[in-house]
Amino acid sequence: MSTKQAKRPVPSNNNRPTKVGGNNQKVKKSPLIKASKQELAYRVPECVHHFMRALVDPFEAPTGACLPCDLFPLPSAKYKVFARGRMQLGTAGIGFVVITPTSANDAGFLQCTTSTTVLAPAALLSTATNVSNILCAQNQFTIVQVTSGAVATRLVAYGIRAKYVGQLMDRNGVITAYEDPDHQDVRRFSYDTLNSNPYSDIHRVGGEMWDASVCQSGPVTPSEVEFQSVVYPTNSNATLGLVVSGVAGDIYEVEGYLHYELIGQTVSNKTKSHAEPTFFGKVIEAAKNITDSGPLSPEKGPSFWSSFVDTVREGLPKLIGTIGNAIAPGFGSALGMIGQGLLGPPPSSVFHSSNYNQKTPQLLLK
Numbered sequence: 001m002s003t004k005q006a007k008r009p010v011p012s013n014n015n016r017p018t019k020v021g022g023n024n025q026k027v028k029k030s031p032l033i034k035a036s037k038q039e040l041a042y043r044v045p046e047c048v049h050h051f052m053r054a055l056v057d058p059f060e061a062p063t064g065a066c067l068p069c070d071l072f073p074l075p076s077a078k079y080k081v082f083a084r085g086r087m088q089l090g091t092a093g094i095g096f097v098v099i100t101p102t103s104a105n106d107a108g109f110l111q112c113t114t115s116t117t118v119l120a121p122a123a124l125l126s127t128a129t130n131v132s133n134i135l136c137a138q139n140q141f142t143i144v145q146v147t148s149g150a151v152a153t154r155l156v157a158y159g160i161r162a163k164y165v166g167q168l169m170d171r172n173g174v175i176t177a178y179e180d181p182d183h184q185d186v187r188r189f190s191y192d193t194l195n196s197n198p199y200s201d202i203h204r205v206g207g208e209m210w211d212a213s214v215c216q217s218g219p220v221t222p223s224e225v226e227f228q229s230v231v232y233p234t235n236s237n238a239t240l241g242l243v244v245s246g247v248a249g250d251i252y253e254v255e256g257y258l259h260y261e262l263i264g265q266t267v268s269n270k271t272k273s274h275a276e277p278t279f280f281g282k283v284i285e286a287a288k289n290i291t292d293s294g295p296l297s298p299e300k301g302p303s304f305w306s307s308f309v310d311t312v313r314e315g316l317p318k319l320i321g322t323i324g325n326a327i328a329p330g331f332g333s334a335l336g337m338i339g340q341g342l343l344g345p346p347p348s349s350v351f352h353s354s355n356y357n358q359k360t361p362q363l364l365l366k
Helices: 029-037 046-058 143-147 189-197 279-291 298-314 316-321
Strands: 017-022 021-023 039-040 076-086 096-097 108-113 132-135 152-164 175-177 201-203 214-215 238-243 249-263 363-364
Touching: 046 152, 046 249, 076 096, 076 132, 076 152, 096 152, 096 201, 096 249, 108 249, 132 298, 152 238, 175 189, 189 238, 201 214, 214 238, 279 298
Parallel strands: none
Antiparallel strands: 017 021, 039 363, 076 249, 096 108, 096 238, 108 132, 152 214, 152 249, 175 201, 175 238
């Protein structure tokens, strides 16, 4: 009696291998299809992230920031310096601190009123008498060296801040923070004019560690993105100011911080810089969006971050076109996926955004 051999099971259509290129291979889903079901993620280059931190908070941002605006970046030395001093309200109860950023250690860095300053609320700040001039001793070079042509400076970010240091029970006053949108000299205005200026922020002296701060929001002229062998890259203009009204003689501690780059044959400790002009443009665009309603400051970090997210989202087609539709080094393997995540979570004191995924550090664009 013969036994029938069991028939081999016929593979179903779902499991049937498909002949591709002469070999039996399973067809894999296209990464484009897979990527289309994911959220878009941008990789923010580390140098851009560092630059953003320096802009919105030059006080706490680490040293090493550069201006990532060049197509052909030059190696440069990256500096972070600061100067600290005292500002007092003058005889009429008005005082101010302004910054003239410089890389020279024997040039005026901060200008502050004193208890003997004569300045009425309606008088121009430039007419103030008995104003003290604070140098930045942390700068490496002198005026002669900076202007000799052997050293060239480019500003990255800077800011000033002030806090009341008198008796707690006497704490009072109003501080007006201002950045000139054209980087002209703020001393061409009076306290009354700045206090009603739509680009100013008004702070009440209170219980914060620092009562007020103001930060530069990025370059506004072509020369400000170039290296210059000059003492004052802002053309001697004090582009930032904190103007205070209160009781005559009140004392405030003030600080000015500056991030800048140096190049030249006598400059040591140079490190490579980075070329990210597209992202640099988006950072500046986001910063200028913030300054439409007042100057940049650390407490505006969340708004700055959100504005950056919006400008990147709006520029999505252009950014994709920059890298093409193919795989590019450092970018995602699918069209529409740029990078894998943000390099390092932004500090909680600077950036907050619902668009930031803390578990998988990515800038998610939903």
